[in-house]
Amino acid sequence: MDRLLVNTSSREQLVNITTPTQGLITQRGWRDGILTLFCPHTSASVILAEGNDPAVGGDLLRNLRRLLPPDQTYLHQGNPDAHLKSILAGQTVQLIVEQGQMQLGSWQGVFFCEFDGPRPREVWAKFKA
Amino acid sequence: MDRLLVNTSSREQLVNITTPTQGLITQRGWRDGILTLFCPHTSASVILAEGNDPAVGGDLLRNLRRLLPPDQTYLHQGNPDAHLKSILAGQTVQLIVEQGQMQLGSWQGVFFCEFDGPRPREVWAKFKA
């Protein structure tokens, strides 16, 4: 498998990884198949989301914070809200690749969601033709 | 890849696409493998859900509306609540195909979730043997 490196710069942040993901596909010469992206972190997610207006990421983070407030009482010590946000947003995405191009809808982008940064992070990528 | 066409008729709606999905598998002669369904829209989802009682879809839409009200303040102009619902419900589903049949649990169905219709929509399908 391959690793995309993502350095986040705040506690909660969306990072658009559409371009590096396509870059990896091109570099490896993957032509036709399914690319699985896997987030190996329990306080982060990989998602598909509206990719043109950064306000959508802000809306997501703000609303997840409202639904899962960091300051309510949890059993887990440390970053409990981040674990729950990671579960709800999800850690794996499957992308269709045809003719060497990742197939996305007009408005879609691939995003890494940081819920407990800043940290150096990875997204794992495995292609099956 | 193949495209399933879905025409939605209201702003929020679940459409059961179990039969057309199996129809595509049969038509293409896919026998054994994984079928990836991919929603190329940022204000819609593809999910697995209880397929026998349409009330479950109503419960889902009503509760997502309660958790992510369309009339609260968002940063994104237009359809911000729809983008967030799409992220939480998810855009990709993997289905096991054996002997030409999609393998589902007794109560499961495959659903397209419209969060910002009515619109003509697509679900992309890619099979890997």
Place this chain on the structure above:
Amino acid sequence: MDRLLVNTSSREQLVNITTPTQGLITQRGWRDGILTLFCPHTSASVILAEGNDPAVGGDLLRNLRRLLPPDQTYLHQGNPDAHLKSILAGQTVQLIVEQGQMQLGSWQGVFFCEFDGPRPREVWAKFKA
């Protein structure tokens, strides 16, 4: 496909299935590819989550109960809250397998989430090299 059997013992419960999942990979001799785990139930989920502190599972169940209370008014009779929790937590997970080992992050585990037990349950597993 293969089936992992999970017997749950309360209405809501997380069961760590990391070890039996790796056991299946080893037993079958799967070396390199993608393992799809599929939950065939509409009131349960399969997820990736923090695997070292059982408190995270308690936090998840308690917060889903807060967001989707079992005693509010739903249209569906029976277990409506369980269906909605199942949709939000999700039913399919893709795991990268290399050199016969499931690839997980340091803190990750694979969990079956029961939202309407106790019941005998299954997780379906399909490997593609």
